Amino acid sequence: MLKIANLSAWYGHSHILQGISLEVKRGEIVTLIGRNGAGKTTTLRSIMGLVPKRQGSVVFDGAEILSEPAHKRFHRGLAYVPEERRIVPGLSVLENLRLGIIGSASRSKENERIDVIAETFPRLKQRLTQEAITMSGGEQQMLAIARAMMAEPQMILLDEPSEGIMPILVDEMFELFRTMKAAGTTIMLVEQNVELALGISDRAYIMDQGEIVYHDTAAALLADKAMQERYCAV
Amino acid sequence: MSGLTLELLLLQIVTGVALGSVFVLLAIGLSLIFGMLTIVNFAHGAFYMVGAYMGVFLYGLTKNFWICLVLVPLAVGTIGLVVERFLVRPLYGRNIDDPLLLTFGLGYVFIESIRILFGLNGIPFSTPAGLRGAVDIGIGYFPLYRLFLIGATGMLVLGLWLFIEKTKFGLIIRAGARDPEILKVLGIDVSKIWLLVFGIGTGIAGLSGILAAPLQAVTPEMGIPVLAEAFVVTVVGGMGSLIGAVTAGLMVGIVVAMTSLFMPEMAKVSIFLLMALVLLVRPQGLFGRAGLMG
Numbered sequence: 001m002l003k004i005a006n007l008s009a010w011y012g013h014s015h016i017l018q019g020i021s022l023e024v025k026r027g028e029i030v031t032l033i034g035r036n037g038a039g040k041t042t043t044l045r046s047i048m049g050l051v052p053k054r055q056g057s058v059v060f061d062g063a064e065i066l067s068e069p070a071h072k073r074f075h076r077g078l079a080y081v082p083e084e085r086r087i088v089p090g091l092s093v094l095e096n097l098r099l100g101i102i103g104s105a106s107r108s109k110e111n112e113r114i115d116v117i118a119e120t121f122p123r124l125k126q127r128l129t130q131e132a133i134t135m136s137g138g139e140q141q142m143l144a145i146a147r148a149m150m151a152e153p154q155m156i157l158l159d160e161p162s163e164g165i166m167p168i169l170v171d172e173m174f175e176l177f178r179t180m181k182a183a184g185t186t187i188m189l190v191e192q193n194v195e196l197a198l199g200i201s202d203r204a205y206i207m208d209q210g211e212i213v214y215h216d217t218a219a220a221l222l223a224d225k226a227m228q229e230r231y232c233a234v
Numbered sequence: 235m236s237g238l239t240l241e242l243l244l245l246q247i248v249t250g251v252a253l254g255s256v257f258v259l260l261a262i263g264l265s266l267i268f269g270m271l272t273i274v275n276f277a278h279g280a281f282y283m284v285g286a287y288m289g290v291f292l293y294g295l296t297k298n299f300w301i302c303l304v305l306v307p308l309a310v311g312t313i314g315l316v317v318e319r320f321l322v323r324p325l326y327g328r329n330i331d332d333p334l335l336l337t338f339g340l341g342y343v344f345i346e347s348i349r350i351l352f353g354l355n356g357i358p359f360s361t362p363a364g365l366r367g368a369v370d371i372g373i374g375y376f377p378l379y380r381l382f383l384i385g386a387t388g389m390l391v392l393g394l395w396l397f398i399e400k401t402k403f404g405l406i407i408r409a410g411a412r413d414p415e416i417l418k419v420l421g422i423d424v425s426k427i428w429l430l431v432f433g434i435g436t437g438i439a440g441l442s443g444i445l446a447a448p449l450q451a452v453t454p455e456m457g458i459p460v461l462a463e464a465f466v467v468t469v470v471g472g473m474g475s476l477i478g479a480v481t482a483g484l485m486v487g488i489v490v491a492m493t494s495l496f497m498p499e500m501a502k503v504s505i506f507l508l509m510a511l512v513l514l515v516r517p518q519g520l521f522g523r524a525g526l527m528g
């Protein structure tokens with residue numbers, strides 16, 4: 001589904017990603033973990049086409065997309081939920097959801113999709129007319145995920161979805177990821193909540209200082225406490 | 235002040251509203267472009283002037299004011315599209331001074347081109363047949379054309395509001411004014427949206443030009459003072475706010491009309507005093523950042 005080879009990325013003159021390679025197969029959940037500043041967000045942003053200077057190869061669904069703008073990557077079925085969630089202020093929950101589909105080829109299915117999403121996210125269903133940024137952090141995160149799912153992406157990139165969210169919502173969210181996987185969505189997850197993330201993942205990569213330093217099955221890494229502590233202690 | 239009656243005062247207020255209508259139209263276009271593209275369009279007055287000349291030219295061809303009222307904004311908006319695509323777009327992401335200097339210079343290019351094409355002297359634009367004369371509005375006789383101007387502005391504002399609040403494209407505009415990056419991630423080609431918004435903003439400037447033409451002589455320099463006034467209105471109302479542009483435009487119109495009545499020598503200065511006063515109390519303008527284009 002997604003294959004990255006020797007990907008480098010820069011912010012201005014700082015060389016952030018040092019030629020990373022990784023792969024996510026169709027239907028998998030793959031977790032990317034690493035310390036603060038390791039380059040996880042930069043990796044996701046590069047996959048989505050939001051880092052202006054990059055080099056190497058990003059193949060999605062069989063096509064090289066390295067130099068494609070972000071909006072074209074969306075149309076290939078790639079969705080991204082940024083770390084800051086980016087709920088648009090001044091818009092209602094419903095309007096934020098609509099934004100998730102009005103740019104897509106399936107925009108005629110808008111109402112149908114809103115109904116489906118409202119069933120999947122009951123917390124949002126009750127708040128459709130509320131101004132979105134007045135919701136709690138957890139609800140906003142749910143909205144960000146729901147918005148990204150509106151156009152039925154093939155693969156979704158999630159940047160620290162559990163950050164700053166109360167535990168009960170986190171459990172609900174991870175249950176949701178399982179459901180999404182079961183429905184055929186490929187997921188790439190960046191998480192600080194390592195055990196929980198590995199618990200639902202197939203495989204995992206560890207990143208440090210802009211490089212991939214380790215990768216294995218999630219089960220193996222879950223058992224390897226020493227490895228986890230070495231690279232994931234915050 | 236012995237001749238001052240309530241009727242006269244009210245008539246002067248209506249005159250202010252008519253004057254304010256032109257300010258509203260100009261400020262809406264300026265504010266829309268700023269709200270979306272964060273570009274202060276210094277050529278806005280020149281687009282207005284080009285609209286007036288386009289009106290003169292097309293009226294000569296068609297002899298029909300109503301057709302001109304449709305064609306002029308389309309033509310000026312098309313010039314706007316070309317300007318955005320080939321001149322403004324390369325400057326996105328650069329220093330914010332760059333688009334400012336570009337549009338400032340472009341304004342003078344427009345003025346010079348018009349001087350070459352139409353000459354240095356003003357051209358009169360007679361009030362269209364059917365809108366001449368005055369009508370009794372209860373408090374006295376008022377020029378029909380100015381009433382028409384108020385009505386036309388009201389309809390345009392209503393139309394634009396519906397467009398921004400009720401259509402899909404309007405939703406994209408509202409979101410894009412706040413967070414263009416999230417639009418890209420959601421599959422929207424933001425550069426196309428910016429192009430269209432610049433076209434709409436300049437098209438409205440052109441429309442204000444032809445609407446204002448019967449009130450004054452059409453000259454190559456007519457956009458210069460108007461640009462300053464439109465800026466005052468936009469700053470008073472709050473950059474990027476539609477409701478702000480409307481409120482401030484009417485306020486400025488009424489203030490100018492009132493000072494012309496009581497202290498004619500202060501008429502030109504009054505709007506800048508108003509601006510200073512508003513900025514002292516609310517630096518972001520009356521409706522600034524309350525919700526872009528909301």
Ligand SMILES: Nc1ncnc2c1ncn2[C@@H]1O[C@H](COP(=O)(O)OP(=O)(O)OP(=O)(O)O)[C@@H](O)[C@H]1O
Pocket residue numbers: 011012014016034035036037038039040041042043083
């Ligand atoms: N816009 C930017 N401009 C310059 N440097 C940046 C920018 N964004 C990130 N960086 C730098 O790139 C490096 C990697 O940052 P990144 O956000 O990818 O890390 P991360 O692994 O997501 O960290 P965290 O766990 O804190 O979210 C850091 O050193 C950071 O300072």
Ligand SMILES: [Mg+2]
Pocket residue numbers: 040041042083159
């Ligand atoms: Mg990060």
